[in-house]
Amino acid sequence: MLTISNMTVSYRTVKVLEDIKFSLYPCEFTALLGSNGTGKSSLLKAVSGLIPSEGQINFQNRLNLSPKECGEVIAYMPQDTGGTSSLTVLEVILLGRLTSLGMRVPEDLQAEAYQSLIAFGLESLATRTLDELSGGQRQLVYLAQSLFRNPDVLFLDEPTAALDLRHQLIVLDKVSSHCKNNGTTAMAAMHDISLAGRYADRLICLSKGRIIADGRPQDVLSESLIRNLYGVEADIVNGENGTLHITPLRAVG
Numbered sequence: 298m299l300t301i302s303n304m305t306v307s308y309r310t311v312k313v314l315e316d317i318k319f320s321l322y323p324c325e326f327t328a329l330l331g332s333n334g335t336g337k338s339s340l341l342k343a344v345s346g347l348i349p350s351e352g353q354i355n356f357q358n359r360l361n362l363s364p365k366e367c368g369e370v371i372a373y374m375p376q377d378t379g380g381t382s383s384l385t386v387l388e389v390i391l392l393g394r395l396t397s398l399g400m401r402v403p404e405d406l407q408a409e410a411y412q413s414l415i416a417f418g419l420e421s422l423a424t425r426t427l428d429e430l431s432g433g434q435r436q437l438v439y440l441a442q443s444l445f446r447n448p449d450v451l452f453l454d455e456p457t458a459a460l461d462l463r464h465q466l467i468v469l470d471k472v473s474s475h476c477k478n479n480g481t482t483a484m485a486a487m488h489d490i491s492l493a494g495r496y497a498d499r500l501i502c503l504s505k506g507r508i509i510a511d512g513r514p515q516d517v518l519s520e521s522l523i524r525n526l527y528g529v530e531a532d533i534v535n536g537e538n539g540t541l542h543i544t545p546l547r548a549v550g
């Protein structure tokens with residue numbers, strides 16, 4: 298279990314997150330929701346030890362982790378997967394297991410990396426360099442790398458932002474099943490509340506730097522929550538098998 302308590306994050310003198318506390322559990326996929334600029338990325342970065350924060354982070358029986366220890370426990374995939382790189386797609390996947398790499402890459406590790414490319418439909422790109430990929434293909438490569446790394450805790454910042462509809466479904470399905478099959482704890486900042494409601498076990502909702510709702514999608518998603526979070530009027534209909542159908546109607550306020 299990963300537990301965050303009394304977390305505050307500031308940029309210079311401006312506080313952007315305050316009184317943050319929550320716990321994340323193995324096998325659970327949590328979606329982090331909130332409007333633009335409300336602090337989702339800052340929260341993921343602060344807990345991953347990438348930006349300074351105040352408060353306490355505990356993981357399993359390890360108390361008060363330092364930023365370096367947070368970085369060792371949590372694999373963080375940023376929102377922006379751009380930037381130049383002349384590494385091939387297969388090499389990027391293999392880098393996910395940097396600690397297992399020596400002078401030679403064991404054949405079984407190469408085969409496993411190739412399998413993770415197949416899982417994301419990326420095998421035809423294995424020998425291409427990252428510079429030669431589209432934005433969505435690059436995002437898929439980094440997602441495949443994150444799962445290949447098989448971390449205890451995985452943080453993803455808008456993992457489906459560059460993806461088409463089919464790949465959004467494939468990726469969220471894979472992240473959710475990876476959690477269940479490997480005991481991984483995952484949290485993803487997301488903007489699509491319908492997809493979050495469908496794939497996440499739990500939603501944590503941020504507004505103005507504070508958590509205003511935390512629970513199972515069917516328990517927390519309501520028309521008034523959507524109005525509070527986004528300033529949007531929406532219709533929510535309960536479908537079969539507990540699915541929620543959310544239709545945004547108009548911006549209000």
Ligand SMILES: Nc1ncnc2c1ncn2[C@@H]1O[C@H](COP(=O)(O)OP(=O)(O)OP(=O)(O)O)[C@@H](O)[C@H]1O
Binds near residue numbers: 336337338339340
């Ligand atoms: N490096 C920085 N220096 C100063 N202020 C920052 C910095 N990064 C983010 N902020 C501010 O902190 C607040 C939270 O930003 P953050 O990127 O965490 O929001 P977000 O919820 O991830 O937004 P989005 O959905 O638009 O990606 C915003 O007001 C933003 O302008």
